[in-house]
Amino acid sequence: MLSTRAPAKINLTLHILGRRADGYHELESLVAFSGAGDTLAFAPGPALSLEIAGPTGAAAGAGDDNLVLRAARNLAARIEGLKLGAFRLAKRLPVAAGIGGGSSDAAAALRLLAHANGLDLQDSRLQEAARVTGADVPVCLAGRARMMRGAGESLGPLLRLPLLPAVLINPGVPVETRPVFERLGLQPGERVGGASHPEIGPAASAAELLALLARGRNDLEDPACLQAPVIVDVLAVLRAARGCKLARMSGSGATCFAIFATPQAAATTARAIKTRRPEWWVKTAALR
Numbered sequence: 001m002l003s004t005r006a007p008a009k010i011n012l013t014l015h016i017l018g019r020r021a022d023g024y025h026e027l028e029s030l031v032a033f034s035g036a037g038d039t040l041a042f043a044p045g046p047a048l049s050l051e052i053a054g055p056t057g058a059a060a061g062a063g064d065d066n067l068v069l070r071a072a073r074n075l076a077a078r079i080e081g082l083k084l085g086a087f088r089l090a091k092r093l094p095v096a097a098g099i100g101g102g103s104s105d106a107a108a109a110l111r112l113l114a115h116a117n118g119l120d121l122q123d124s125r126l127q128e129a130a131r132v133t134g135a136d137v138p139v140c141l142a143g144r145a146r147m148m149r150g151a152g153e154s155l156g157p158l159l160r161l162p163l164l165p166a167v168l169i170n171p172g173v174p175v176e177t178r179p180v181f182e183r184l185g186l187q188p189g190e191r192v193g194g195a196s197h198p199e200i201g202p203a204a205s206a207a208e209l210l211a212l213l214a215r216g217r218n219d220l221e222d223p224a225c226l227q228a229p230v231i232v233d234v235l236a237v238l239r240a241a242r243g244c245k246l247a248r249m250s251g252s253g254a255t256c257f258a259i260f261a262t263p264q265a266a267a268t269t270a271r272a273i274k275t276r277r278p279e280w281w282v283k284t285a286a287l288r
Helices: 067-076 101-117 124-133 137-142 177-182 206-214 221-227 230-240 263-276
Strands: 002-011 015-019 025-044 049-053 085-090 146-150 164-170 244-249 256-260 281-287
Touching: 002 101, 002 137, 002 164, 002 281, 025 101, 025 164, 067 085, 067 101, 067 124, 085 101, 101 124, 101 137, 124 137, 137 146, 164 230, 164 263, 177 221, 206 244, 221 230, 221 244, 230 244, 230 256, 256 263, 256 281, 263 281
Parallel strands: 049 085
Antiparallel strands: 002 025, 015 025, 025 085, 025 146, 025 281, 164 256, 164 281, 244 256
16 A cells, blocks of 8 residues: 655745637746645555545545546556556545645646556656646646746746745635636737746745745736635735735635744644634645
8 A cells, every 4th residue: 555645735826927829828836835735545456446535525526537536547548557556535625725636636646656657757658647637737746846837737946945834724615716717808819917927046045935925926816806705804814913924825716825934823823713713724834
């Protein structure tokens, strides 16, 4: 039995540059990952299967459309005789939440299959399977901070970010990605203006990185707030917290994050918010 983590993906920035002729939106995003998330286990066997458990497992969908199974089938279509087997997913991350839970699960499946079949993670067939499975799957393969561009297929080098103590909040409202992008109203081939993405160096200090992040933005935040107004409340709570350095929405929502100076400040804020809003999913995280 092999197992691996499938950590939450956090878009520290998300700039929309326009919409390509093929209909996909072109973006620039600095992506980081939490220290915890879902867990995926794999036992080689004669048939491909998936069992899902965990507090958010019921919302994950156990059918053939689950990204774990889709990723496995996409890799098997590219490698004759690929050793498959049974997956067991312990689902803890909220679903349709803007933190790439399903994509991270799919990437975890590809890592486990690579290990079981003696494949390198840079194998072109593995990378192609990730791309066709979902736009966020390639960046989740390594699970390390880096820039993501294009429609998710163009990845920058791995970045060693300073530790960013954070609080993650999801208000329990699933937000579908497609309607959020549609609210931008961009036509194929249309470009948008806006400040360019700040250059993120490989050895920025925490203070330098926060200053750069403050110059960035999430262009999906406004349309997501129109779709799910509770996001406005989440951001207001985080921005009012003592010691909050930066608060922003991740991905297409509704999960939001706040970065703090110390893990202790993040933990204090998380405890206070959990007490006042017990219906919200509230977690501390170390983003890196």
